[in-house]
Amino acid sequence: MKKKFILFLNGHYKEEDVEYYKNLIEDKTSVAVDGGYEFFVKAKIDPDYVIGDMDSIDRLEESISEDVAIFEFPKDKDLTDGHAALDFCMKEDFSSIEVVMPEIGEPDHFIGNIMLLFNKEVKKKIREKRDILFLSKNYEYRILDNSKLEILDAAGDSFSIMPISKSIMLFCEGTKFDVKNLKVDLGDTRALRNEIVTNEMMIKISGEAIFIRKKK
Numbered sequence: 001m002k003k004k005f006i007l008f009l010n011g012h013y014k015e016e017d018v019e020y021y022k023n024l025i026e027d028k029t030s031v032a033v034d035g036g037y038e039f040f041v042k043a044k045i046d047p048d049y050v051i052g053d054m055d056s057i058d059r060l061e062e063s064i065s066e067d068v069a070i071f072e073f074p075k076d077k078d079l080t081d082g083h084a085a086l087d088f089c090m091k092e093d094f095s096s097i098e099v100v101m102p103e104i105g106e107p108d109h110f111i112g113n114i115m116l117l118f119n120k121e122v123k124k125k126i127r128e129k130r131d132i133l134f135l136s137k138n139y140e141y142r143i144l145d146n147s148k149l150e151i152l153d154a155a156g157d158s159f160s161i162m163p164i165s166k167s168i169m170l171f172c173e174g175t176k177f178d179v180k181n182l183k184v185d186l187g188d189t190r191a192l193r194n195e196i197v198t199n200e201m202m203i204k205i206s207g208e209a210i211f212i213r214k215k216k
Helices: 015-024 034-043 058-063 081-090 107-118 120-127
Strands: 003-008 029-033 049-052 069-072 094-100 131-135 139-145 148-152 158-163 167-173 179-185 200-206 208-214
Touching: 003 034, 003 081, 015 034, 015 094, 029 034, 029 081, 034 049, 049 081, 081 094, 081 107, 081 120, 107 120, 107 131, 107 139, 107 208, 120 131, 120 139, 139 200, 158 167, 158 179, 200 208
Parallel strands: 003 029, 003 094, 029 049, 049 069, 094 131
Antiparallel strands: 131 139, 139 208, 148 200, 158 208, 167 179, 167 200
């Protein structure tokens, strides 16, 4: 059976959100990415893995259970902890990887994490129909690469689509602004802030774009 991974990045996990994130773990292999281990401390559960250079959890390292597998990387490395953890999971036979990013935090880290969706190896896995996305309690971030996305039971949510390729052709239905063969150029804002109005929404894209969904 293919594995389902859920990774928890470093960030501020609000006490009122802990139960929400805790419920996402069911039937998945959980990974604390360096400072993301603090979520597991708050949730009072153990992750399956702790991955990172440990610079954010030195003070908590002794509290990690002996049953948890630890993969420690050098502090001076070419990859971020999130990138290293994603690479680790992609070496397994997996069906999905959800990366929990609880807040925007520092802009360079946030944008860098989102751009991981356009990493060559990540895109290769997505083309193999393996699901890789970033999420928080309120947002979801995906890459759409000459693909179709169907979302159920999300009426009231809003979404934005931002081209990464020179241009995209966009088709969507079940939305406030249904469009057919709408050309959106790189740097154009015409595909920002649409709304899902039915229980079955579908988007098709020719080209490459970032999909951002805001949950109601």
